[in-house]
Amino acid sequence: MQPDIAFIRNRISRALAAVRGVLYGAGAHEIVLYAVRLRSDMESLFILITLGDLIGVPILPPYYSLRLLPFLVPNIASWKRRVLRERDILETDGLDLLAG
Secondary structure, eight states, X not given: OHHHHHHHHHHHHHHHHHHHHXXXXXXXXXXXXXXXXXXXXXXXXXXXXXXXXXXXXXXXXXXXXXXXXXXXXXXXXXHHHHHHSOOOGGGSGGGSGGGO
């Protein structure tokens, strides 16, 4: 009798996980993608303001950049790659699902 209850619980938990996944995909997936993109844009802007002189855009005095440097070192390589890469015309913000 005990294995039957465990089997039923397992099936119910799997069904609930599937329903949660469908509801997430239907209602929250676009919002999560938008939040991740917004966070990435804000992070890029912050790094540009503090360390813009690495790519030729001096905005803040070097003193403040040097104070923030230990916190930004892990992100510098990926930020430079993201900012300086070539973009296609289809990558503009107006051509995604949220711009409707």
